[in-house]
Amino acid sequence: MTIDIKHTIEESFQLVGGNFANAGEASIQLKRKLTEIGLDENIIRRAATATFEAEMNVIIYAAAGWLRYHVTPEYLRIIVEDMGPGIEDIELAMQEGYSTAPDWVREMGWGAGMGLPNMKKNSDIFKIDSVVGEGTTVEMIINF
Amino acid sequence: MKLADLVKELSLEVKTYKQGLQNNVTGGYVSDLLSDVMANSKKDDIWITMQTHLNIIAVASLRTLSGIIIVGNRQVHEDTITRAETEKVTIMTTPMPAFEVAGKIYQLLK
Numbered sequence: 001m002t003i004d005i006k007h008t009i010e011e012s013f014q015l016v017g018g019n020f021a022n023a024g025e026a027s028i029q030l031k032r033k034l035t036e037i038g039l040d041e042n043i044i045r046r047a048a049t050a051t052f053e054a055e056m057n058v059i060i061y062a063a064a065g066w067l068r069y070h071v072t073p074e075y076l077r078i079i080v081e082d083m084g085p086g087i088e089d090i091e092l093a094m095q096e097g098y099s100t101a102p103d104w105v106r107e108m109g110w111g112a113g114m115g116l117p118n119m120k121k122n123s124d125i126f127k128i129d130s131v132v133g134e135g136t137t138v139e140m141i142i143n144f
Numbered sequence: 145m146k147l148a149d150l151v152k153e154l155s156l157e158v159k160t161y162k163q164g165l166q167n168n169v170t171g172g173y174v175s176d177l178l179s180d181v182m183a184n185s186k187k188d189d190i191w192i193t194m195q196t197h198l199n200i201i202a203v204a205s206l207r208t209l210s211g212i213i214i215v216g217n218r219q220v221h222e223d224t225i226t227r228a229e230t231e232k233v234t235i236m237t238t239p240m241p242a243f244e245v246a247g248k249i250y251q252l253l254k
Contacts, residue, residue, distance in 0.1 A: 020197070020198065020199060021198055021223070023198070023199050023202060024199065024201075024202025024203075024205070024206065025202075027202065027206055028202060028205055028206065028231065031205075031206060041187070041208075045187070045206075045207065045208065048206040048207070049182050049183070049206065049207070052182060052202060052203075052206050053179065053182065056179075056199075108178070108195070108197055108199065109176050109177050109178040109179075109193075109195045109199075110177075110178055110179065110199075112177045112178075112179050112180060114177070114179035114180060114182075114183055115179055118179055118182060118183050121183070
């Protein structure tokens with residue numbers, strides 16, 4: 001499927017670690033934008049889910065980060081970069097059920113070890129890079 | 145069925161966004177894990193949970209759920225109520241536990 005947009009749409013959002021109150025803001029705005037463009041419902045839900053999980057990870061684990069996305073006629077690309085602790089063992093972190101979230105975050109219903117797997121499942125291309133002590137970058141592409 | 149019918153059948157208390165009572169309910173999902181709901185809920189599901197904090201609004205909105213039923217007589221945070229109105233998410237409460245609510249809704253939707 002190709003969508004009818006004249007220019008690439010780009011947005012970026014700043015994410016602040018620990019700011020649970022604004023969690024989901026970037027994803028809700030992305031969802032609105034994709035709905036406006038008239039994308040398929042299923043694609044919008046996949047994009048919203050992947051983006052929200054990425055947002056949550058920055059808010060739970062990092063000091064700060066950026067979420068950027070751009071929409072072309074063929075795909076949506078989301079990049080999330082953070083200044084956080086980094087991930088020591090990416091393979092382990094990708095396993096469903098594995099989490100390093102503190103108890104108070106788990107009490108909120110987060111930290112079930114589903115975030116990264118959810119992002120991967122909902123993307124057509126999923127890349128993750130991490131340097132311990134510096135931060136993590138996630139790139140997700142969803143084809144239309 | 146309409147959310148309004150569920151509210152009537154289960155005597156739920158509607159806390160936010162009454163316009164949402166016209167939403168269709170085609171299924172339900174019971175979970176207190178937000179990523180689980182993000183992964184497995186379907187469009188127009190009614191979400192049954194004990195979580196009451198702000199993030200449930202984003203979950204319901206992003207997954208296009210028909211509404212949230214908060215069980216076990218839990219008080220909903222004031223900021224959650226405000227956000228629900230902004231994001232047009234209908235929150236309902238009940239003293240019933242999740243098992244009972246789910247069972248009743250399952251019967252109604254069958």
